[in-house]
């Protein structure tokens with residue numbers, strides 16, 4: 395049903411919207427944070443045991459009070475690239491080689507022939523956009539991109555009409571924005587070159603020239619220097635194109651808001667992926683010192699500001715009645731992720747992962763159990779909470795169901811239609827969920843239990859102070875009574891270990907039927 399909204403004059407003056415029209419298919423906006431943990435947002439503070447509000451994120455609270463807050467929502471992986479791959483394709487990343495944390499010169503990991511969430515929205519007649527951190531590769535093959543020309547294949551080949559992205563992460567070169575497959579502010583007289591193999595002659599590095607740095611690395615991150623911060627990988631040239639770290643959040647938020655404003659008259663999908671609170675943490679001066687927790691906490695406040703800007707834009711454009719807003723994070727939190735930014739020293743009582751064990755990179759709950767909110771005015775009850783087991787991998791099939799798209803047969807093989815769970819009508823959610831840690835070790839979560847498959851790799855990453863869950867022995871936790879995964883019950887419950895291991899192997903082999911036969 396089309397409705398015409400009448401705007402108060404002061405709102406017209408405040409922003410770029412000159413009117414808006416409702417439509418029967420909802421707009422969909424993802425606000426996808428980076429490395430923000432369950433305990434990092436104050437809407438989850440009551441779940442942390444002591445109820446302490448060590449940080450206050452009012453705009454996220456505003457979204458939560460308008461919608462449904464999940465306490466048992468997961469990213470499909472405990473690091474960015476596989477979590478994003480799974481979310482955008484509806485396929486578990488561990489089914490595909492080459493889906494680990496991507497270098498900045500990785501080729502497109504999602505190939506054009508693969509059906510994506512953006513393709514699904516295109517099939518529904520939506521205008522689609524991605525703004526922010528990409529981290530899924532660009533161009534054809536690793537290291538072969540010419541950053542001074544159009545990058546092909548690019549994100550428009552996998553369903554996005556508009557894009558304004560960082561190729562990889564804030565701590566990886568090239569430190570430039572790419573708009574519609576072309577680097578922003580290219581200067582032909584200062585071409586960009588990127589290498590993940592070796593430095594360019596004469597270019598300073600963090601390793602050799604620490605005197606040029608304004609923030610020292612704590613581990614890694616000692617290659618090319620951009621804005622006084624050394625990164626992962628080498629680049630030279632493109633001086634006019636380089637981002638300024640303190641302006642990243644402002645720039646990306648502005649692009650996202652502009653997309654909303656310019657798309658308001660027809661259904662749109664926006665995937666807005668913030669760089670906050672990934673390293674390097676360099677917030678805008680407005681946020682510096684505001685959290686009392688150093689740059690990491692300040693970046694959480696900056697994230698909250700971005701959320702507020704997006705919500706304001708949706709309201710200003712008259713779209714609040716017909717927009718699904720989804721807020722989540724790509725993986726769990728990490729405190730020291732490679733720079734001496736005082737995150738550890740100033741953490742105080744704040745617990746980024748809430749009561750959960752582990753963190754980013756980990757098989758334990760804090761690795762993938764992330765903040766998650768869905769809001770849809772009039773359709774999802776405001777201010778509600780769900781403990782259902784849900785995963786971002788289901789957004790594709792579920793949203794296809796909501797907007798009325800029938801998926802091609804081979805699309806999104808692991809994505810389940812969990813519409814009732816995401817709408818707050820089914821308290822159970824998934825019967826089974828497989829999550830992966832940074833060492834590609836898999837866990838099965840089912841029926842309130844968690845089984846961690848034995849696997850190689852270090853049990854403890856000292857640099858980041860995180861328990862990975864890697865172990866040569868099986869681990870089994872009763873999440874219902876032991877959500878912090880303190881007691882490994884594998885030796886006490888061999889039958890359950892056998893059963894869960896069998897189910898996991900069946901899912902890995904694709905024999906378990908998707909959607910699962912028991913559902």
Ligand code: NG6
Pocket residue numbers: 428429472473474475495529563565613614615626672673725731732
């Ligand atoms: C690690 C980086 C870390 C971060 C991570 C990816 C080092 C020592 N550590 O390898 O800083 O960039 O990769 O994070 O280089 S993610 O959130 O994008 O997955």
Ligand code: CA
Pocket residue numbers: 428429473474672724725
């Ligand atoms: Ca991340």
